[in-house]
Amino acid sequence: MRNYFYAYHGPKNKDNFDFKKGYGVSGEKTLKKVKVGDSVFIIQNLNKSFYELCGLYEIVKIQDTKVGKLRYRVELRDLSNLDDLIQLDEQGLSKLLPKTTGDKRRSNFQRHFCKQNYSFQRPLDNEVISILKSLLPKKNQLQEHLDDFDEQVKEALNSSKEAREERLRKSPKKPEKLTVTTTFFKRNPDVVAEALIRANGVCQGCNQPAPFIRRKDGTPYLEVHHKIKLANGGDDTVENTIALCPNCHREEHFG
Structure with missing residues (x-):
C-alpha cells in the first residue's frame, strides 16, 4: 500500500525546490517508515512570508551517498507536473485541516507542516491527503484512471496468492466500460x-x-x-x- 508523506523545504534553502536533485536528510532514522513507491508532498517557505506547494512526487530510490551533512538522498519522480508553484492560503487551510496539537503560537497549518525535523516522520492521514490533492490541477480522466490502475496492480502484487485467487473468483469476466474525456497535443x-x-x-x-x-x-x-x-x-x-x-x-x- 502506498503511503503519503510531506517534506519541508525551508528558508535555509536559497532556491526553489528542484525534485531532480532529490531530497536530502541527515539521519537514516528519518526515513525508517518510507519505502520506494510511496509519495511525498513538498511544501516550501523561502522568504518566511508565505508557503508554496511544490508538487506531489513518487519516491523512486533511497540511498546513502556517504557525502555531506544530508547524506541520505530520496530520489523523486514528478507526479503533478506543475507549471508553477502553488501559493498556499495558510489561513484558509488552517480552518480546513483537522485540528492538531503543538505550539499554540503557530497556525493549524504550521502545526501540520512546519514542525522542525518532521519531514517523512509519519504517513499523512486520508483527510489531509485529500485536502492537499485538491490543491493540484486536475489530471485528465484517462491519466488519472491509468495511475489508479497502476496503484491497484502494485497492491495486487503485494497481496497473498490466496487473496488474489479469492478476488478473481468473485470478479466479473467482462470488464466494465468507461468513457473519458482527454486532452492531447497536436504534434507536428x-x-x-x-x-x-x-x-x-x-x-x-x-x-x-x-x-x-x-x-x-x-x-x-x-x-x-x-x-x-x-x-x-x-x-x-x-x-x-x-x-x-x-x-x-x-x-x-x-x-
Missing part, C-alpha cells in the same frame, strides 16, 4: 518524419535495428520520443526528439 508530423529519417531504422537508445517492419507500409517500426515531455513544457522540435524501439521507449518513461 514533419518533426516525427524528420526524426525517423534521421534514425534510419536504428534505435537511438540501444543502437539496434528496429525490432520489426510495419505491415502496412514496410518501414522500420520506431517510436518518436520527446526528450523533454511536451507536458513539461518541452518543444515539439526535431532537436527535442529521438527515435526509439518500444523497449527503449518504455524505459524512458518507466525505467
Whole structure:
C-alpha cells in the first residue's frame, strides 16, 4: 500500500525546490517508515512570508551517498507536473485541516507542516491527503484512471496468492466500460518524419535495428520520443526528439 508523506523545504534553502536533485536528510532514522513507491508532498517557505506547494512526487530510490551533512538522498519522480508553484492560503487551510496539537503560537497549518525535523516522520492521514490533492490541477480522466490502475496492480502484487485467487473468483469476466474525456497535443508530423529519417531504422537508445517492419507500409517500426515531455513544457522540435524501439521507449518513461 502506498503511503503519503510531506517534506519541508525551508528558508535555509536559497532556491526553489528542484525534485531532480532529490531530497536530502541527515539521519537514516528519518526515513525508517518510507519505502520506494510511496509519495511525498513538498511544501516550501523561502522568504518566511508565505508557503508554496511544490508538487506531489513518487519516491523512486533511497540511498546513502556517504557525502555531506544530508547524506541520505530520496530520489523523486514528478507526479503533478506543475507549471508553477502553488501559493498556499495558510489561513484558509488552517480552518480546513483537522485540528492538531503543538505550539499554540503557530497556525493549524504550521502545526501540520512546519514542525522542525518532521519531514517523512509519519504517513499523512486520508483527510489531509485529500485536502492537499485538491490543491493540484486536475489530471485528465484517462491519466488519472491509468495511475489508479497502476496503484491497484502494485497492491495486487503485494497481496497473498490466496487473496488474489479469492478476488478473481468473485470478479466479473467482462470488464466494465468507461468513457473519458482527454486532452492531447497536436504534434507536428514533419518533426516525427524528420526524426525517423534521421534514425534510419536504428534505435537511438540501444543502437539496434528496429525490432520489426510495419505491415502496412514496410518501414522500420520506431517510436518518436520527446526528450523533454511536451507536458513539461518541452518543444515539439526535431532537436527535442529521438527515435526509439518500444523497449527503449518504455524505459524512458518507466525505467
